[in-house]
Amino acid sequence: MKKKKSITRAKWGYLFILPFFLCYFIFSFIPLLDTIRYSFYEYYRSGLKIVGPNFVGLKNYAGILGPDLFRYMGNTFILWILGFIPQIVIALVLAAWFSDSRLKIHGEGFFKVVIYLPNLIMASAFAMLFFTMFSTSGPINNLLMDFGIIKKKIDFMGSVGGTRTLICIMNFLMWFGNTSIMLMAAIMGISPDLFEAASIDGCNPLQAFFRITLPMIRPILSYTLIVSLIGGLQMFDVPQIFTNGQGNPDRTSYTLIMWLNNFLKAPDYGRAGALSVYLFIVSGILCFFVYQMMKDDDQDGSKKAAKKQKKLAKQLAKNA
Amino acid sequence: MKKENKIGNGVRGVVAHIVLIILSFMCLFFFYILIINATRSHADLQKGFSALPGNSLIKNFKAVANDGTFPMVRGILNSLIVSSLCAAICTYFSSLTAYGLYVYDFKLRKAAFTFIMAILVMPTQVTALGFLRLITNMGMYDSLLPLIVPSIASPAVFYFMHSYLQSSLPISLVEAARIDGSKEFQTFNRIVLPIMKPAIAVQAIFTFVGSWNNYFVPALVIQSKNKMTVPILIATLRGADYMNFDMGKIYMMISVAILPIILVYLFLSRYIIAGVTLGGVKE
Known part of the structure; x- marks a missing residue:
């Protein structure tokens, strides 16, 4: 009787998760297989003529594995890391300040609201805004001239350093608030007794930060790193709009996904497929790391996590 | 000292x-x-x-509203439709999936959970080629539908909902409902969904914003002007030889793309910032 009941309920379980899996199967899994399939074909448009589809084996993979790939990979990495380093440093500092009870920050709520704001801004509109503002006839140049800081207008987008720096500033502004708030939550999760005890033993704030805070939040730091790396791999909106899809000057801000986008628009399905498969493998490895972390998190600190969530749930309910 | x-x-x-x-x-x-x-x-x-x-605020605004080359009003309307529907179906089906995996015990339960965790942060771009061909074959190319329907399967939102259920839905409540004769589906809609309201609200906001700002896939799928969403219009604006345009109008266009979200944020910021902490997964 009991067994029978659980069998009937199992049916409901499958039914409830069916839409998710059906949808994932149709819109992600089939496309993935199709993407892999096309990576083995020659299938592109040349002028008005469509070539293919002809099976060519690994030709697309070999064709893509050239200097262009490494160049765009390098660009993507540089644009990511130059935004990520200031982001994580500032986020750590802010998180430590916000969570330090001895340091009374006035208007903490206001600052949190402001630093998170850019995260919600449409990346493409933000890039368009930067492009307009930093153009030679834009307000930034006008402002610098008015104050007499510069004598001649600066062509920010004309130089490699200028373009890359502006892209990195945008990425930094869009993500540092988010990271700060996440790290702050992690620091708040550390038992205050630890800091108390250390303080009694004569530990100064700097020591507390390096000896207690940093080691305690290492898991969430590595999580942030990996997730940001995956985000960096997908970098598209900002450089695409900012440079109008050109990656100028001389393709130095051209990212991997911009390249993929170009293949898809051309269209050149064979090479788009091969590039997708490369990206899929890299993302798969990164996903595996994330999976490991999430799994560990559940086994070790499931109780603690549940408690934290309960607290948050209450807070959310109160806000509602 | x-x-x-x-x-x-x-x-x-x-x-x-x-x-x-x-x-x-x-x-x-x-x-x-x-x-x-x-x-x-x-x-x-x-x-x-x-x-x-x-x-010139009103003049610029009128210029944007009446521009036929960049149908901004239409774009906002399209974006609103796509984002609202995405937020609605994404949160509903993610809650449903989370509930299914949380409450019921079945053979593939663990495998299903593991699978979703494995694809938690998988970029959608890697399957864009197949996706584009699939929707073309299905006759959904250049329509808003492919921007909405796939959001039924959102691993990150699922994860948030699942964590929330773990902390705020005692199984005994479901059992009590069953004893009172509530059917399974009814239990979910009448009892569980109201309990999940705070989580749904937070995720609805994030999904809405994510969809509002989404550019890569819509730019591949949408062709005709009257179906374009706001980010595509911004991209078109960037692509046009716009240095000869009315600059006041350009700034107004960027404003109407950005400001709705800022306005929403100002009202819901406390809520959103509380949600960032738990929904640590970026899409």
């Missing part, structure tokens, strides 16, 4: 406030200029920088 510490904290406090003010200035400065410039006329903008608003 104690006194020294106090002074140390005082200095740290001053430094902290200065850094925070600088960062806040960086965050707000560009939007401030954007709003100011959206109120100035083209001729006024050519004269140079100004920190004070002009008087």
